[in-house]
Structure formats: structure tokens, C-alpha cells
Amino acid sequence: MTTAFCEYRPGLEGIPVTKSSISYVNGEEGILEYRGIRIEELAAKSSFLEIVYLLIWNTLPSEIQLKEFENDILYHRRIKYHIRDMMKCFPGTGHPMDALQTSAAALGLFYSRRALDDPEYIRKAVVRLLAKIPTMIAAFHQMRKGNDPIQPNDDLHYAANFLYMLTERKPHPIAARVFDVSLMLHAEHTVNASTFSAMVTASTLTDPYGVVASAVGTLAGPLHGGANEEVLSMLEEIGSIRNVRPYVEERIARKEKIMGFGHRVYKVKDPRAVILQNLAEQLFQETGNDPYYDIALELEKVVEDKLGAKGIYPNVDFYSGLVYKKLGIPSDLFTPIFTIARAAGWLAHWKEQLATNRIFRPTQVYTGKHDQPYIPIEERT
Numbered sequence: 001m002t003t004a005f006c007e008y009r010p011g012l013e014g015i016p017v018t019k020s021s022i023s024y025v026n027g028e029e030g031i032l033e034y035r036g037i038r039i040e041e042l043a044a045k046s047s048f049l050e051i052v053y054l055l056i057w058n059t060l061p062s063e064i065q066l067k068e069f070e071n072d073i074l075y076h077r078r079i080k081y082h083i084r085d086m087m088k089c090f091p092g093t094g095h096p097m098d099a100l101q102t103s104a105a106a107l108g109l110f111y112s113r114r115a116l117d118d119p120e121y122i123r124k125a126v127v128r129l130l131a132k133i134p135t136m137i138a139a140f141h142q143m144r145k146g147n148d149p150i151q152p153n154d155d156l157h158y159a160a161n162f163l164y165m166l167t168e169r170k171p172h173p174i175a176a177r178v179f180d181v182s183l184m185l186h187a188e189h190t191v192n193a194s195t196f197s198a199m200v201t202a203s204t205l206t207d208p209y210g211v212v213a214s215a216v217g218t219l220a221g222p223l224h225g226g227a228n229e230e231v232l233s234m235l236e237e238i239g240s241i242r243n244v245r246p247y248v249e250e251r252i253a254r255k256e257k258i259m260g261f262g263h264r265v266y267k268v269k270d271p272r273a274v275i276l277q278n279l280a281e282q283l284f285q286e287t288g289n290d291p292y293y294d295i296a297l298e299l300e301k302v303v304e305d306k307l308g309a310k311g312i313y314p315n316v317d318f319y320s321g322l323v324y325k326k327l328g329i330p331s332d333l334f335t336p337i338f339t340i341a342r343a344a345g346w347l348a349h350w351k352e353q354l355a356t357n358r359i360f361r362p363t364q365v366y367t368g369k370h371d372q373p374y375i376p377i378e379e380r381t
């Protein structure tokens with residue numbers, strides 16, 4: 001099917017929608033870079049907040065710049081009591097992604113001035129969103145259990161503080177580091193569905209809270225951010241190593257997807273899955289093995305055997321669920337956690353979009369009829 005100008009590609013596969021210098025993926029060789037730096041190097045040497053700075057301001061911060069940025073985030077971590085009271089009215093049975101989308105949009109009620117050409121406005125919006133998203137997720141989690149939200153702990157850095165607000169316990173340093181690295185791995189990934197959603201919304205010059213809220217809604221689906229939650233349910237359903245092969249064969253026969261595998265871009269094992277698997281192993285060594293890990297290893301082997309020829313390998317979501325489970329995080333918070341990380345990428349694209357903005361207005365291939373008569377209601381069958 002073609003329009004006057006180009007071929008219609010379902011899912012826009014392979015069609016560039018922007019020019020960007022934020023991240024780079026080579027799906028054939030399994031390469032991911034943020035601002036030109038390999039993800040393996042960043043995961044070994046950097047921290048999540050440093051990566052946020054790098055993605056958004058296109059440079060690694062000096063020691064002073066990083067300290068200032070970390071302090072700014074620390075200062076803005078608390079949420080207004082209006083937001084907390086609003087969240088109290090949410091049904092505790094609702095999905096935390098819906099609570100987060102609503103709360104992220106509600107921030108715009110308080111900070112809605114749209115000075116999109118003011119670097120200070122942009123900086124404040126980045127700081128507020130990055131600082132408050134973890135607090136809002138943890139607050140919803142506590143309130144749905146009937147507890148008061150746990151206030152951020154000023155002695156703890158970003159990742160450790162989030163785990164603290166969930167559990168009211170200071171996390172083991174390895175747990176905090178593993179979580180921080182996981183945030184780094186999920187921070188940015190070129191133009192995926194939620195980032196595209198953020199860019200489309202940004203292109204209307206709306207405020208950044210609306211941009212992030214729209215991306216949160218897109219990330220929530222099981223084909224995108226929701227996959228790691230489904231990976232864990234799948235491992236539970238498989239239950240033991242001997243059930244792995246029949247499970248895979250049955251799903252393939254029914255033409256159903258196996259969660260945590262496959263990627264639009266990677267045709268080899270996702271480099272983030274390689275790093276996460278190593279982290280999972282370190283965590284299990286320190287804190288005890290997870291029985292589902294052995295099932296996951298067997299699953300990876302069987303899927304490679306059956307689908308490797310099609311380029312179907314583990315993606316980032318395959319091991320992240322196991323890591324989060326070991327950190328004591330409930331599975332319906334996995335996608336909200338993805339949001340904490342990916343907000344960095346969305347905001348980097350928002351800022352990049354503003355610099356050369358043109359409103360998105362694609363076209364369509366019309367497949368309907370023309371010149372149809374209007375039938376009066378009493379004559380309709």
C-alpha cells in the first residue's frame with residue numbers, strides 16, 4: 001500500500017521520525033550507546049543521576065555540577081500534600097501505572113507555566129519530574145496498603161531512597177547498586193513507542209508534565225514496559241524446569257509470544273539483558289538463589305533453540321523482573337520503575353524536540369468509502 005510519497009509501514013518500522021544525538025542502537029551487533037558512550041562502560045562506572053545529566057545536557061557533569069544536580073533532586077523529592085491527598089482517593093486495587101499517569105499529569109496543575117524557551121524552566125521540570133516520580137510511586141504503594149507514605153530519607157541517594165520508601169528499610173549496598181544500574185539500563189532507548197508518544201505530545205508545545213503523562217500511558221502496555229511483569233507470571237506458570245520445553249512449544253504452536261523475548265531492533269541478545277543477568281547473578285550470590293532463575297536459564301536455552309534463527313533472544317525485560325523480585329519489589333511496580341528510569345530519555349527527547357520543533361502530523365492511507373448517502377434513523381436496519 002502506498003501514499004503519494006512513501007510506502008505504508010505498519011508500526012512505522014524502519015521509518016525515521018527524527019534526527020537525534022541522544023542514544024544509538026545497533027541491533028545486529030547488540031550495541032547501545034548513550035551520547036556515544038557504550039552502555040557497558042556506563043553501567044560499570046557511572047550512576048543513574050549522572051546518566052540523566054548526560055542524556056539531557058549532552059555532557060558528563062563536572063563533580064560540582066553533579067553534586068548540584070543531586071542536591072536539587074534531593075530537595076524536590078517531597079510531593080505536595082494536595083497530590084498525596086488526591087492519591088489517597090485512588091482505588092488501592094488500581095494499577096500503579098494508572099495512579100502514576102494521573103499523578104504525573106496532576107503535577108502540571110501546580111507547575112504549569114510553559115516557558116519552553118527558558119533553560120531554567122526546563123531544568124526545573126527535569127528535576128521535579130525525576131525527583132517526584134519515585135516518591136509518587138512509593139506513596140501510592142504505601143497508601144494502598146493502608147499506610148502513610150514514607151518520607152524520603154535525605155541520607156540516601158536516589159536508588160537507595162526509592163527502595164527505602166517502599167520498605168522503610170535501608171537497602172543492602174549491593175541491592176541499591178543493582179537497582180541504580182538497572183535504572184541506568186532503562187534510561188533511554190532511541191525512538192520506542194513511549195518516547196515517540198512523548199515526542200508527539202511535546203511537538204504540540206504542551207507542558208512537560210503532560211508529555212510524561214502521555215508517555216506513561218504508552219509504556220503501560222504489555223508489549224512495551226509491561227513485559228517484565230508478565231515474564232514473572234510466565235515463570236510462575238511454568239513452575240519447573242521440565243515444563244519449559246512443552247510450554248515454549250505450545251506457545252509457538254498457538255502463535256503466542258513468549259514474554260521477555262524479541263525486539264524490534266535487536267536481532268541478538270539485548271546488551272542490557274546481558275548486564276542485568278550478570279547483576280542478577282551477583283545479587284543471588286549475596287542474598288541467595290532464586291528458584292525461578294534456573295527456569296529462566298532453561299527458557300532462554302529452549303527459546304534460542306526454537307526461535308534463535310528468527311533473531312528472537314532475551315530482551316531487557318527478561319531478567320529485570322527476577323532482579324526486582326529479589327529486591328522485594330511487588331511485580332505490579334515493575335513498570336512504574338521502568339518509568340522512573342525512562343523519564344530521563346523522554347525528557348531528553350522533549351528538550352531535543354523543542355530545539356527544532358515541528359508538530360507531528362503524519363498521513364494515512366484511506367480505505368473507506370466515498371459519497372455515501374445519509375440514511376434516516378427510522379430506515380436503518
Ligand code: CMC
Binds near residue numbers: 223227263312315317
Ligand atoms: N515469542 C515468540 N515469537 C516471537 C516473539 C516472542 N516473544 N517476538 C517475536 N516473535 C516472532 C513473531 O511471531 C514473528 O514471527 P513470524 O515472522 O513467523 O510471524 C517474528 O518473530 C516477528 O515478530 P513481530 O511481532 O513482527 O516483531 P515486532 O518487531 O513487531 O515485535 C516485540 C517486537 C517486542 C513487540 C515482540 O518481540 C514481542 O511482542 N515480544 C514479547 C513482549 C516483550 O517482551 N516486550 C518487551 C520489549 S523490550 C522492552 C520495551 O521495548 O519496552
